[in-house]
Amino acid sequence: MQTTLVDLLTSAGLPDPLAHVIRALVPCVLIIHLVAVGALVFIWLERKVSGRIQDRLGPTRVGGRFGWLQTLADGIKLIAKEDITPGEADAMLFRIAPYVSFAASFAAWLAMPFAVGWSGLDMNVAVFFVLAVLGLEVFGVILAGYASGSKWSLFGAMREAAQVVSYEVPLGLCVVIPVFICGTMNLTTIGEMQRGFATNWLIFHDPFTFCVFWVYITCGVASVNRAPFDLAEAESELVAGFHTEYSGLRWSFFFMAEYGSMLLVSALAVILFLGAWHGPIPIFSIGLGWTDAGGILGYLASLAGCANLILKSSLGVIVMIWVRWTLPRLRIDQVMTTCLKYCVPLASFCFLGALAWQAWIPNVTPASLPAPFGIDRAAIRESWVTRAGGPHATVSDAQLTPQTASPVPTTLATQSVPDRNIPVAGSTAPIGREETP
Template sequence: MSQYLISHWGWYPPLVYTLMAMLAASLVLLVIAGGSVVFIWMERKVAGRIQDRLGPTRVGGKFGWLQTIADGIKLLSKEDLRPEGADAMLFRIAPYVAFCASYGSFIALPFATGWVGLDINVAVFFVVAVLGLEVFGVILAGYASASKWSLFGAMREAAQVISYEVPLGLCIVIPVMIAGTMDLTKIGNLQSGWFTNWYLFHDPFTFITFFVYYTCALASVNRAPFDLAEAESELVAGFHTEYSGLRWSFFFMAEYGSMFLVSALGSILFLGGWNGPVPVAAWIFGEHASQLSGFAFVLANVLGLMAFILKAVLGVTVMMWIRWTLPRLRIDQVITTCWKYCTPIAAVMFVGVISWQLMGLPNGGDVLPHHEQGSRRLPGSLRERPFETGDALPSANSVGFESEHGEQERGQVDG
């Protein structure tokens, strides 16, 4: 489209590219904003049902589905207050920083094979990295508000998020290690076929890892019982105590964006991403979606997209369920949970998965036959051949890249 505008209409190229980038960016923005509208509505409904009441019922008909929009309009029309002692510039910009971090990580999140904003081959890493930047928005908001409650919230958030990145990273490394790639699209496609191919069922260690991951993800996006940065019974509203109107809603959008993101990431890493529990697309089209083309590819991808969104939304729902059930931990208990429980467990799981792989024990994918003779059967480390020429590989093998399928792969390399 850019090329068309330049060559046929003779537009000034930098302008065209800027416009195109802005167009794409606003599309993602709409997805996130729309997503958080749905999630906030969902949260109210879920909370209502959990608490034996109905939740919103009036605005927009029977299910109150316009309630969030109405609230959004109310928020838009609210006065944008700024405390007198606040650092004006930082106070204004902090919500956007938090939002941009949550928003930026969506760039690398694939929704189905090939349907991704930017196909980075270190996507897992990128998503976690950008999501981690959300902490700056919170810290700045807390500092700039010139309120002690906000400062408390900010300091808690900083301590908590930094701590939880360690076990979160360890948990993420495990599926990455099994897959042998950091490319989320590839990790997703490697789990195609029956649900036993999901890394959740890869071996007992990954099964536990998933729950550790979920706990850490919960903590890193500040959801109950780890929502200490905004603990309303202690810190009034924590870091966003002084915010009102639209700026406040940006924090909210960031929160719901991150919630979706971590559960989407979890579903790609452990729950097979866009692959359903049964290989439906493969039955219909005879091939896995990643190998299809044209209309069949789109159709299979739409199926996959639905499965993916379903899983991610399920993850978000469980987060809501947890929030409305459990009391809040204390900050020292949160940090203890991180360093005394999550980190050691994740480390043990890491070693466990390595041993499982090295010993060549059967994994989940062996229980039900894999549909395609695709890449899953290849050993992780050698799947992407690091060098085009085979001469470097003997040394690679000599440093311990052995696996059950090493023979086969080496044969290919030699040939």
């Protein structure tokens, strides 16, 4: 059994509950930093990118040549600003709303894996959980819109409610496709199934997944209210939409939530379609063999994978920024038309197409790698029914990585053996690198 952070802390003399609390705080603090620092970086990036697109320079002064401290300066300014609550407002809801938005955007990150075993909470229904919690962000916006007591805010909130409820449908349909190709809702397993060269990424699985990736991007942009779907804050019509009445730190919480969920949608796209933490050329996993090595090498490989994931997600965010400064805003009826007349039918068609591809041409496209490298599809299917020990089995702290995600290096069985009887759940492959010091 691998040593975990909890073991390490208890052996250092800390009481056990405190060790567990610290163990829980580590991912939380890391994720908060990802969201907050990510927001700082992306706001700066947005200003630079939009500057380039509009043929100007963007921020240049603060922090040297590229103005890279500009957002920090803005942040300090925002902290210093007065926190105003309008007289018409419903004070309690008005105060709470930004935190609701931010909490939803942050909580969805808890189920996101950054590498094998590197997630706040490794869930079996991670995909579903992320989507569900991301959908809760809308409550912050609606509450803000209502509680502000301003008609501009209310208009923005109504639009947001209509838009988010509609776009959850195609978004869900898009996400279901990688889920049924991989046979699991566990994001870690979905990521691990794309190990290998870039041809193994799910976007290249078949033509339908390639199409549905773009549908997903469209719906993802819409569900986080970015232009051209940013009707909730439409500056040219609604002053600033739902955050018209906000100022200072509360206003910046909305911004952090927005950039946090942009990165989240983008990271989800990367995990579902773009190979998760695997690069296009498998240097670490197949070339060097570090990924399965365990110990410090495995740790390094995971770190590289984590960097890879964040890099790819940031590229996705840059694409969103690019789209924002390129396309004009849609009208509300066009937004609904895009959703109901284009995205939903397209996603449904791709869903059926991918299903048919899976059924009739399963092995034409690059499938999962052979046993020592990837995950056996048959193993996942088996894990649906057979499980060693059943649900009553004690799950120890070190086993919190998904059982199905473990490569099975000792088995010689290939996926073509139909009655393989090895319980996947009981495999003792070197997994559980979670927080290995």
